[in-house]
Amino acid sequence: MKNVPKTNLLINLPPGFFASPATREALRRAKALCSVRKRSWNAPDEIRKDLQWADAVLMWSWPVFTDEMLDKAPRLKFSGNIDVSRHSAEIFLRRGLAVSTSRRAWAPAVAEMALGLTLSTLRKISACHLAMRAGKEKWVQRFPDDVDPDERELTGRPVGIVGFGAVGRRYAELLAPFHCPISVYDPFLPPDAAARAGVQPVSLNALLKRSDVVTLCAASNAGTRHLLGKREITTLRQRAVLVNVARAALVDTSALIARLKQNDLYAAIDVFDREPLDPHAELRRLPNAFLTPHRAGGVLSSVTRTVAMLVDDLEAHLNGRPRAYALTASMLPGLDA
Numbered sequence: 001m002k003n004v005p006k007t008n009l010l011i012n013l014p015p016g017f018f019a020s021p022a023t024r025e026a027l028r029r030a031k032a033l034c035s036v037r038k039r040s041w042n043a044p045d046e047i048r049k050d051l052q053w054a055d056a057v058l059m060w061s062w063p064v065f066t067d068e069m070l071d072k073a074p075r076l077k078f079s080g081n082i083d084v085s086r087h088s089a090e091i092f093l094r095r096g097l098a099v100s101t102s103r104r105a106w107a108p109a110v111a112e113m114a115l116g117l118t119l120s121t122l123r124k125i126s127a128c129h130l131a132m133r134a135g136k137e138k139w140v141q142r143f144p145d146d147v148d149p150d151e152r153e154l155t156g157r158p159v160g161i162v163g164f165g166a167v168g169r170r171y172a173e174l175l176a177p178f179h180c181p182i183s184v185y186d187p188f189l190p191p192d193a194a195a196r197a198g199v200q201p202v203s204l205n206a207l208l209k210r211s212d213v214v215t216l217c218a219a220s221n222a223g224t225r226h227l228l229g230k231r232e233i234t235t236l237r238q239r240a241v242l243v244n245v246a247r248a249a250l251v252d253t254s255a256l257i258a259r260l261k262q263n264d265l266y267a268a269i270d271v272f273d274r275e276p277l278d279p280h281a282e283l284r285r286l287p288n289a290f291l292t293p294h295r296a297g298g299v300l301s302s303v304t305r306t307v308a309m310l311v312d313d314l315e316a317h318l319n320g321r322p323r324a325y326a327l328t329a330s331m332l333p334g335l336d337a
Contacts, residue, residue, distance in 0.1 A: 007318060008075065009034035010054035012041055013082075017307065022300040026307040030058070033315055044069055051076060056317070058310050061336075064088050070095060078317050080310035081327075086221060086335040089327055099327040100313035104166040105306035106297035111170035113296035114215050114245045117268035118159075121241045121290050122152045122213070150239060150266075152212075154178045160211030162204070162227065163218025163246060164189045164197070165334050171215060172197055183207045186218070188333050208235040213243065220247035221337040230255040233265075242267045245296040247336065249273070253283075260286045270296045 009030060017023050018038055030036060034056065041047040044063045051057070051069060056078035063069075065088045070076065078098045081088075082105075092099045120126050131137040140146055155178045161168045164186040172182055182199040185207045194201045204227070208214060214236065218224050228242075229252045236242065236259070244251060248271040259265050268290045269283065275294055283289050313323040 007034040007055045008053050009036050010050045010057045012039045012059040015040050022303040023307045026311045030311050082306050098317050100323050100325045101327045102306040102309035106302050107166035107170045109299045109302045110167045110245050110296040114171045115174045117243050121266050121268045124151050126290055157212045159213045160207035162216045168217035213241045215243040216246040216250050218246050219334050219336050220249045225249050226252045233259045238264050245270045260288055
């Protein structure tokens with residue numbers, strides 16, 4: 001029987017992926033399926049030679065692919081991406097490549113962070129922690145006269161979710177025990193999907209007006225840049241909580257800072273216009289801004305899932321089976337630019 005050569009697989013990921021125990025099993029499986037090259041290229045000129053060799057590639061979202069790059073990669077038939085820009089995805093699909101993405105692997109951790117930030121900000125947990133560390137905490141002396149009215153429970157509180165993809169849907173599921181009425185703004189959400197999830201689709205303006213908690217879970221692209229501009233930030237309710245676990249570009253940061261300075265809004269922010277955040281950034285000095293260093297999805301379980309899902313789909317592709325995480329044209333509006 002004639003030996004069939006193994007598929008040439010280029011795995012182009014940051015070096016940490018090759019050293020982490022979280023990815024060991026998935027990479028072992030990939031090596032059993034294919035002849036593997038491990039690379040950590042960032043620029044198109046670096047990856048070109050390996051692309052010419054590859055039948056399949058597993059990567060994050062960079063370098064961004066172009067038609068010219070793929071013209072010189074005639075063997076490439078499968079692209080598995082942890083994330084993928086809309087530009088690259090459109091090119092892949094137009095040229096008939098099998099494309100898979102494991103973007104949803106991050107959703108459980110990001111949604112949990114969104115819930116954690118929601119609870120922490122409403123209950124002022126991190127502020128209490130910092131005050132205790134500094135020995136400046138306030139103990140209740142005349143209960144309930146001196147209870148802070150801005151420390152509130154989540155149960156029954158109206159929540160608005162902007163973007164109802166994998167993260168937004170999981171966040172809504174996590175809110176179920178709190179019996180929150182949930183409004184959703186997502187122009188691409190089918191009405192039947194909203195009904196199944198038990199949420200109410202509304203305009204962005206209506207969502208901002210009716211929600212005590214507004215959580216951003218949308219993609220970053222030309223249509224969502226500064227989705228919350230000065231007018232929208234002004235529309236947010238008094239004492240509302242704004243949670244951003246999506247992308248910084250969704251919010252006009254200058255307008256948000258101006259509203260926070262009025263001391264009638266709270267914000268919990270995991271993503272910033274420039275990262276790492278400048279040590280002297282004004283956000284750091286605002287007591288009603290609660291900040292985390294882009295950690296929403298970054299737990300090891302996310303890493304394990306995101307690589308394993310791509311290897312699952314690679315194996316399905318090689319064996320002619322349906323792929324569980326295939327990218328389709330209907331998913332393009334939900335991708336970052």
